[in-house]
Amino acid sequence: MSQPNIIRARISLAVISLLCCAGHAFSHPGDEHKLEQLNAVITQQPSLQSAYIQRAALYTRTGNYPLAEKDFEAAQTLGDLYLVSHELGAYYFKIKKYVAAVNQFTNYLEHYPNHYPTLEYRAEAYREIGKTQKSLEDFSHFLETSPYTNPGHYLTVAQIILSETDQGNSIDDAISIIDLGISRSGNSPQLQSFAVQLEISREFFDAALTRHESLRDITSASPRWHVEMAEILVTSKQWGKARDQLNQSAVKLADYKKTPAREKLLIHIEKLQRHISDKL
Amino acid sequence: MLMIGKRLIATMVFLSIIGCTLTAQQNSITTFGANTSGTTPNTSPQKPERLFLQQISDVSVIIKWRGEAMQACLATGAGPLTEKTTCVTAKETTGRHKEALFEQLTADTAYVYSVGEYSAPSLRFRTAPPTGSPPKDGNVHVWIIGDSGTATEQYPLGNYTHPGEAKMVLDGFLKYNAESNPLLKNEAVDVFLLLGDNAYIDGTDKEWQGAVFDLYTEILTQSAVWPTIGNHEMGSGELNPTGTRIVHYPGASLTANPNNYMSRENLTPRRIPYLDIFTLPTDGNVGGVASGTEQYYSFDYGNVHFVSLDSQLSARDKIQRDAMRGWLIADLSSNQLDWTVVIFHHPPYTKGSHDSDEKPSSFLGIDTPIIDMRKEFTPVFEDYGVDLVYGGHSHSYERSYYLNGHRGDANSFDEKIHSELNSDGKAATGYGGESYFQVSPGSQKDDKVVYTVAGSSGKVSLKKGKLDHPAHTVQQHDPERRRGLAELGSVVLDASSTELTARFINEKGEIRDTVVIRR
Numbered sequence: 001m002s003q004p005n006i007i008r009a010r011i012s013l014a015v016i017s018l019l020c021c022a023g024h025a026f027s028h029p030g031d032e033h034k035l036e037q038l039n040a041v042i043t044q045q046p047s048l049q050s051a052y053i054q055r056a057a058l059y060t061r062t063g064n065y066p067l068a069e070k071d072f073e074a075a076q077t078l079g080d081l082y083l084v085s086h087e088l089g090a091y092y093f094k095i096k097k098y099v100a101a102v103n104q105f106t107n108y109l110e111h112y113p114n115h116y117p118t119l120e121y122r123a124e125a126y127r128e129i130g131k132t133q134k135s136l137e138d139f140s141h142f143l144e145t146s147p148y149t150n151p152g153h154y155l156t157v158a159q160i161i162l163s164e165t166d167q168g169n170s171i172d173d174a175i176s177i178i179d180l181g182i183s184r185s186g187n188s189p190q191l192q193s194f195a196v197q198l199e200i201s202r203e204f205f206d207a208a209l210t211r212h213e214s215l216r217d218i219t220s221a222s223p224r225w226h227v228e229m230a231e232i233l234v235t236s237k238q239w240g241k242a243r244d245q246l247n248q249s250a251v252k253l254a255d256y257k258k259t260p261a262r263e264k265l266l267i268h269i270e271k272l273q274r275h276i277s278d279k280l
Numbered sequence: 281m282l283m284i285g286k287r288l289i290a291t292m293v294f295l296s297i298i299g300c301t302l303t304a305q306q307n308s309i310t311t312f313g314a315n316t317s318g319t320t321p322n323t324s325p326q327k328p329e330r331l332f333l334q335q336i337s338d339v340s341v342i343i344k345w346r347g348e349a350m351q352a353c354l355a356t357g358a359g360p361l362t363e364k365t366t367c368v369t370a371k372e373t374t375g376r377h378k379e380a381l382f383e384q385l386t387a388d389t390a391y392v393y394s395v396g397e398y399s400a401p402s403l404r405f406r407t408a409p410p411t412g413s414p415p416k417d418g419n420v421h422v423w424i425i426g427d428s429g430t431a432t433e434q435y436p437l438g439n440y441t442h443p444g445e446a447k448m449v450l451d452g453f454l455k456y457n458a459e460s461n462p463l464l465k466n467e468a469v470d471v472f473l474l475l476g477d478n479a480y481i482d483g484t485d486k487e488w489q490g491a492v493f494d495l496y497t498e499i500l501t502q503s504a505v506w507p508t509i510g511n512h513e514m515g516s517g518e519l520n521p522t523g524t525r526i527v528h529y530p531g532a533s534l535t536a537n538p539n540n541y542m543s544r545e546n547l548t549p550r551r552i553p554y555l556d557i558f559t560l561p562t563d564g565n566v567g568g569v570a571s572g573t574e575q576y577y578s579f580d581y582g583n584v585h586f587v588s589l590d591s592q593l594s595a596r597d598k599i600q601r602d603a604m605r606g607w608l609i610a611d612l613s614s615n616q617l618d619w620t621v622v623i624f625h626h627p628p629y630t631k632g633s634h635d636s637d638e639k640p641s642s643f644l645g646i647d648t649p650i651i652d653m654r655k656e657f658t659p660v661f662e663d664y665g666v667d668l669v670y671g672g673h674s675h676s677y678e679r680s681y682y683l684n685g686h687r688g689d690a691n692s693f694d695e696k697i698h699s700e701l702n703s704d705g706k707a708a709t710g711y712g713g714e715s716y717f718q719v720s721p722g723s724q725k726d727d728k729v730v731y732t733v734a735g736s737s738g739k740v741s742l743k744k745g746k747l748d749h750p751a752h753t754v755q756q757h758d759p760e761r762r763r764g765l766a767e768l769g770s771v772v773l774d775a776s777s778t779e780l781t782a783r784f785i786n787e788k789g790e791i792r793d794t795v796v797i798r799r
């Protein structure tokens with residue numbers, strides 16, 4: 001399997017694993033209670049569109065697809081079509097009719113362009129039908145509008161960009177997603193170190209150094225931070241500055257509480273120092 | 281991973297949720313005499329529906345509540361608010377909460393406070409000592425509860441299944457603290473840790489109210505509470521066990537996305553209530569390295585570094601799990617404090633109501649994090665100076681030997697390879713003459729960790745579990761001498777500059793297990 005396909009398969013598998021296979025019988029009184037409530041509402045107000053949408057959504061969630069379809073059809077006759085579109089798109093997504101799902105989500109987003117759950121849904125539907133660029137546009141919009149995201153969301157999208165789009169602009173695009181994450185959730189080692197590696201991979205060493213510098217205070221300039229700085233400097237052949245960083249790290253290590261990781265770090269420092277001595 | 285495919289949000293409900301989540305306003309601070317409360321705007325004499333402290337550091341505290349009051353006031357000292365008082369106008373935050381952030385406080389100092397016009401003798405706390413130093417009383421006093429949320433458990437048939445049991449554990453702790461605490465009678469809790477599954481059955485806001493805020497009311501007004509996400513915090517999972525019909529099962533959510541929470545009474549996917557309730561440090565401002573997320577974070581309290589990991593959401597996705605692990609390494613690499621304690625819900629070693637030997641695919645994959653946390657995170661704990669790891673999930677108490685390098689199933693455990701040994705060449709027990717040392721005498725390295733399952737703070741159950749994981753110590757107080765205790769209880773952890781002592785206290789207030797690490 002190619003790299004993009006591996007990542008794609010991994011992501012899809014995690015989704016499929018939500019819905020698979022076991023012999024346990026689980027009770028679910030919540031569903032039945034909700035259904036009873038909706039049935040009562042529809043009996044009292046047989047032309048209330050929102051009740052049909054909600055009941056269709058509930059049937060979708062519980063896998064009663066024929067009943068869901070019937071309610072969606074009824075809802076479409078009782079009011080504006082676009083009001084049905086989000087849930088109907090979700091229904092199509094669930095039964096794997098991704099093109100139909102995209103059409104419904106698009107209809108909904110024309111009226112509610114920042115509705116982030118629909119954006120995320122459509123991003124996934126686009127991925128399913130191989131429209132990666134469209135998918136990434138929606139993912140980016142989703143990340144900008146969702147009230148809650150975490151660093152992992154941005155890393156995931158950056159990985160998709162790197163594995164599924166044209167090599168030409170993919171690093172630029174991945175870095176802008178990471179920077180969006182930093183602007184929304186604050187600077188953190190998960191995001192910034194990933195961006196550092198991308199800068200190094202395209203030999204933008206100054207950018208890599210600036211990015212790593214931004215983690216100085218966040219990591220209290222730990223011995224490990226100094227070594228990581230030295231590694232960027234070694235890669236960019238700035239031997240003298242690299243040696244300074246290693247020396248600072250070694251001095252700090254002598255003061256820090258000993259751990260196996262710090263002992264390994266010291267060995268790594270000595271190795272890098274020998275490497276630099278050979279170069280100088 | 282990004283949520284894929286389960287966004288079935290009813291539009292109107294969704295819009296109303298969004299409408300009330302974006303109403304933050306800035307704090308404003310005034311300083312005046314407390315007796316001028318008549319001039320205080322927007323106050324209410326009512327006791328807040330919930331009131332708790334967040335992120336107590338050496339210089340700051342967040343007073344958080346739900347209720348009419350629009351400001352909180354605070355003064356140094358032990359008595360009523362008669363000294364010079366500082367008041368802060370609250371900002372409104374998600375979940376109809378109010379938060380007042382007080383900064384520039386003095387370390388290791390007693391404060392009293394009020395919320396609106398509500399004041400009570402119980403509204404007091406102590407700031408943390410300066411980072412790196414133990415408190416003036418010499419000891420960081422930590423109370424830890426896991427799977428305590430049974431005060432609201434009415435599952436499956438609607439009747440309370442464990443009435444009063446969480447309260448019994450609380451009373452047992454209070455009795456121990458008042459009568460038996462060998463260090464200081466009635467010592468205030470400095471740090472209150474929740475190990476997950478603290479509000480059964482679905483972690484709804486209402487269940488948090490009944491299982492936590494209405495039960496631990498006084499401790500929550502006097503100590504900062506620091507939680508981690510358990511499987512029940514994520515509500516009910518959407519499962520299709522027969523392939524024909526989707527059902528919703530509490531505690532069985534498999535998503536890595538916190539926006540994909542659903543409860544049995546409301547199947548509309550939405551943000552996990554946990555994140556609306558707690559205000560946790562994402563920027564390292566209470567010590568530790570910025571995590572950029574409230575799902576996992578760290579903080580310092582005096583000479584102890586605490587880390588709360590997310591084994592329920594982040595652990596379920598490879599990219600997010602790697603990100604959390606990378607952050608943990610950066611965090612622990614910066615840490616220089618005397619002791620390090622890590623919490624997360626899914627225990628790496630257990631033979632209680634959950635089994636750490638289950639295959640990843642067993643039981644629908646609900647317990648996969650147990651294996652991933654063991655394989656990918658225990659090496660970090662050992663290499664980066666962690667001393668104690670706490671989890672819950674299994675509803676019993678199990679405490680390990682001083683471990684290194686055990687990544688496989690229980691039957692691959694070899695005490696000679698994986699644990700600290702006593703003079704007889706057997707696994708050392710951790711108490712009496714066999715207490716542990718941070719730098720292991722065996723390896724001459726700080727490379728060992730004690731893992732504890734403390735999931736019986738609300739109920740006891742074993743299912744098929746036999747409490748026989750060989751990495752856990754044989755419990756002297758267990759009538760069958762199993763490697764665990766099928767007893768209600770909680771853990772009290774005390775950290776001085778030279779000694780870390782953890783005790784399991786049962787619901788009667790008796791000490792049932794002790795482990796000591798010295799440095």
Ligand SMILES: [Fe+2]
Nearest residue numbers: 477510511673
């Ligand atoms: Fe659990």
